[in-house]
Amino acid sequence: MKCKRCAEKAIVQLRSHNTAFCKPCFVFFFQRGIERAITRETMFTHEERVLVAVSGGKDSLALWDALADLGYDTEGLYLGLGIGGYSHASERKARAFAERRGLRLRIVALDEAEDGLAIPSVAAATRRPPCSACGTFKRHHFDRAALAGGFPVLATGHNLDDEAARLLGNVMHWQLPYLAKQRPVLAPTHPRFVRKVRPLYRTSEFESATYAFLRGIDYVVEECPNSHGATQLVYKDLLNRLEHTMPGSKLAFVGDFLSRGLPLFAAAPEVADLGECERCGMPSAGAICGYCRLVAEVGRRRAQAVAHS
Ligand code: Q46
Numbered sequence: 001m002k003c004k005r006c007a008e009k010a011i012v013q014l015r016s017h018n019t020a021f022c023k024p025c026f027v028f029f030f031q032r033g034i035e036r037a038i039t040r041e042t043m044f045t046h047e048e049r050v051l052v053a054v055s056g057g058k059d060s061l062a063l064w065d066a067l068a069d070l071g072y073d074t075e076g077l078y079l080g081l082g083i084g085g086y087s088h089a090s091e092r093k094a095r096a097f098a099e100r101r102g103l104r105l106r107i108v109a110l111d112e113a114e115d116g117l118a119i120p121s122v123a124a125a126t127r128r129p130p131c132s133a134c135g136t137f138k139r140h141h142f143d144r145a146a147l148a149g150g151f152p153v154l155a156t157g158h159n160l161d162d163e164a165a166r167l168l169g170n171v172m173h174w175q176l177p178y179l180a181k182q183r184p185v186l187a188p189t190h191p192r193f194v195r196k197v198r199p200l201y202r203t204s205e206f207e208s209a210t211y212a213f214l215r216g217i218d219y220v221v222e223e224c225p226n227s228h229g230a231t232q233l234v235y236k237d238l239l240n241r242l243e244h245t246m247p248g249s250k251l252a253f254v255g256d257f258l259s260r261g262l263p264l265f266a267a268a269p270e271v272a273d274l275g276e277c278e279r280c281g282m283p284s285a286g287a288i289c290g291y292c293r294l295v296a297e298v299g300r301r302r303a304q305a306v307a308h309s
């Protein structure tokens with residue numbers, strides 16, 4: 001098998017693109033794909049500072065590596081969720097990557113932040129699934145960090161597999177407001193929010209894993225222990241089977257949705273106008289934002305537990 005770009009011996013075959021590449025040409029292909037996604041969707045420019053949310057996993061580190069190589073002005077943001085050994089390992093990988101590449105990394109540890117609440121304690125106190133608490137906390141702290149650092153844009157490592165699984169989930173349940181918002185660039189809906197972008201939305205998990213491997217990026221391989229049994233994984237498995245039989249299915253599903261489906265859903269009812277949370281000052285549809293409600297619930301539940309002990 002020969003590289004489709006330079007005719008050297010290929011080491012990566014991409015059935016979804018009906019192509020194959022040698023190492024340098026794959027790296028070029030990967031980075032060019034990101035550059036094209038950024039330009040096509042007007043995500044950000046070389047003049048804007050980009051905050052890249054990194055988890056220590058392959059996607060976010062591959063994204064950060066590519067953006068830095070492409071000459072974008074980036075800083076990393078690592079959120080310490082306090083999920084035992086997984087969080088320790090992922091923080092080590094994120095720190096080591098930033099150091100090796102000479103890039104600036106901001107670290108926010110939830111248990112040291114002002115509310116002092118890590119994900120396992122929120123989940124335990126409120127008896128909620130950890131991922132539901134985690135989603136609320138991540139959104140809040142990403143938004144805050146971007147605002148505090150004066151970044152106009154926050155980039156995350158969501159890849160094509162994530163986008164396809166999310167789309168399938170939204171279609172399965174006909175989540176019209178979510179379908180209307182499923183796009184790789186979300187414009188801020190409040191002056192205290194920043195633009196949120198997903199430059200890997202056309203890049204598969206296989207491609208980012210291959211890129212990370214070929215670039216010698218040391219990433220955390222273990223998954224978060226709370227991810228087991230997540231519905232998203234069921235959708236991903238289904239989509240992988242489809243992709244295996246019909247290469248290119250995921251890209252067509254997401255790409256065609258964006259070009260032909262999204263305009264139909266964009267008219268779905270919008271969420272209410274946002275004001276500002278009375279407690280933390282971040283945008284909120286009600287007097288108190290979802291994050292602060294969750295923090296208050298933890299306090300209430302803990303007080304009840306003390307009262308009953
Ligand atoms: S980190 Fe958080 Fe994920 Fe772990 S607790 Fe769930 S949402 S699975 S991407």
Ligand code: ZN
Nearest residue numbers: 277280289292
């Ligand atoms: Zn709040």
